[in-house]
Amino acid sequence: MTTATVAPGVGALLRSWRDRRRISQLELALRADSSARHISFIENGRARPSQEMVLRLAEHLDVPVRERNALLVAAGYAPHYPEATLDDPALAGLRAGLDQLLTGYEPYPALVMNGRYEVVAANAGVGLLMAGVPAHLTRSPVNAMRVTMHPEGIARRILNYRQWRAHLLEQMQRQLALLRSEPLRTLYEEVSAYPLPENCPDEPPKTIGNLPFALPMVIEHEGRVLSFISSVATFNTPMDVTVSELAVETFLPGNQETAAYLREVLG
Secondary structure, X not given: OOOOOOOOOHHXXXXXXXXXXXXXXXXXXXHOOOOHHHHHHHHOOOOOOOHHHHXXXXXXXXXXXXXXXXXXXXXXXXXXXXXXXXXXXHXXXXXXXXXXXXXXXXXXXXXXXXXXXXXXXXXXXXXXXXXXXXXXXXXXXXXXXXXXXOXXXXXXXXXXXXXXXXXXXXXXXXXXXXXXXXXXXXXXXXXXXXXXXXXXXXXXXXXXXOOOOOOOEEEEEOOEEEEEEEEEEEOOOOOOHHHHOOEEEEEEEXXXXXXXXXXXXXX
């Protein structure tokens, strides 16, 4: 006998997101200009929410754009947000703006990633970070987490790798606590299982120094020790699934020596 798999209804999905956000039915009702009774009926499957109500609840629960479409489908409606590819003519202006941003940030490294940490654009400075990485890690699409944490990747040149690895895994854990993403969970399970590079020190060398305000990524490049501070930016109020999942990561020099070296080599 074959058992059919039944997809969860919109009520169960909304309850799951509400639990993730640790918001009571009453608090959600107040935010969405509804009643706790109506929210309870929706979650229990006793009431079918309108398309407007689904979108309103999703907004107040800070549900990612892709998952808002999933909520609408579960409620019997068509997806509201389009999902264009980056080569879609409709996103030509966005691509041009991103390219200009990446080029303008040179000689400092900067890249654009999608929701699976696949690199969709990068500037010349990123090539410096990836120097010496074997070909099997640089085949398109390059995955930023994989190429950084693989023992044959950038990891072997990061002088404070244990600390940087902990930071990256914690970042992924925070995302998984807020998102329902099987590809992201699969990636996390893969990279968290990677062995450490050979001769990885327990503590970073005392000579690399520390910054009082942020954890730097300290990396060796052709005999030089370079220090970078990472920053990640996303788009405000995106109306497209693809755009909502894009993130721009920039690497700011952590000291004057790094800035001078980048200007000398790439400037």
